[in-house]
Amino acid sequence: MNLKKHNYFFKESMIDLYTAPTPNGYKVSILLEELKLPYNVVSIELEKKEQKKTEFLKLNPNGRIPTIVDHENNDFTVFESGAILIYLAEKFGKFLSSDPNGRSVTLQWLMFQMGGIGPMQGQAHVFYRYAPEKIEYAIERYQKETLRLYTVLDTQLKEHEYLTGDLSIADIATWPWVRSYRWAGLDIENLPYLKRWIDVLAKRPAFQRGIEVPYKIDRSKMSAKETQEKISKILI
Numbered sequence: 001m002n003l004k005k006h007n008y009f010f011k012e013s014m015i016d017l018y019t020a021p022t023p024n025g026y027k028v029s030i031l032l033e034e035l036k037l038p039y040n041v042v043s044i045e046l047e048k049k050e051q052k053k054t055e056f057l058k059l060n061p062n063g064r065i066p067t068i069v070d071h072e073n074n075d076f077t078v079f080e081s082g083a084i085l086i087y088l089a090e091k092f093g094k095f096l097s098s099d100p101n102g103r104s105v106t107l108q109w110l111m112f113q114m115g116g117i118g119p120m121q122g123q124a125h126v127f128y129r130y131a132p133e134k135i136e137y138a139i140e141r142y143q144k145e146t147l148r149l150y151t152v153l154d155t156q157l158k159e160h161e162y163l164t165g166d167l168s169i170a171d172i173a174t175w176p177w178v179r180s181y182r183w184a185g186l187d188i189e190n191l192p193y194l195k196r197w198i199d200v201l202a203k204r205p206a207f208q209r210g211i212e213v214p215y216k217i218d219r220s221k222m223s224a225k226e227t228q229e230k231i232s233k234i235l236i
């Protein structure tokens with residue numbers, strides 16, 4: 001398989017990031033940008049099903065992005081965005097507390113994203129945006145549950161600037177999803193603390209650079225038909 005390799009920084013970087021312009025991919029590029037690490041970006045064309053090819057499945061048996069390879073650690077490979085964030089945060093000693101309780105709190109909010117926000121909002125996107133037929137029950141179910149999860153975030157953010165005090169991998173995992181609330185057909189006018197947090201993080205240069213990896217994309221400029229055709233090639 002001929003994976004296209006973009007080298008943004010040096011000829012040989014420590015980390016290879018296999019990614020696509022999606023919220024799960026952005027989590028890792030944002031963290032790498034925050035860590036100011038040089039990394040190679042391998043752009044995976046999801047519509048061409050590059051993520052299902054044998055060569056890629058050797059790196060990620062789930063056939064999805066993101067995935068990293070750490071050349072400094074015998075080409076150790078990590079898949080699942082949450083596991084990648086923990087691996088990098090531990091390796092570089094940033095964005096995850098070394099104090100056991102502080103670490104647990106960050107991991108709780110990271111799991112809340114991985115097990116709640118991501119899957120529920122992902123389904124809201126599917127049924128609200130991409131499904132060829134509009135199934136009201138499914139749209140309402142996933143929108144309502146995503147909004148309920150957002151209110152949990154809003155309550156937490158009323159008392160905390162970031163989800164767990166200092167900026168952590170929990171914020172980095174959650175922001176790329178929640179910032180796309182309009183894509184799920186949701187309104188957050190009644191969630192002022194969540195809105196404040198989205199705006200604060202959106203101003204960080206590393207977050208701005210992270211969402212342009214592997215390339216910049218503006219979905220608001222794509223027609224509904226174009227979007228549906230593109231995504232239906234990815235959805236199994």
Ligand SMILES: N[C@@H](CCC(=O)N[C@@H](CS)C(=O)NCC(=O)O)C(=O)O
Pocket residue numbers: 022023024025046051063064065066079080081082234
């Ligand atoms: N739980 C996985 C989910 C990864 C995932 O769903 N990736 C999507 C893009 S956001 C993907 O690769 N989709 C392509 C496919 O399903 O074939 C993670 O967090 O890494």
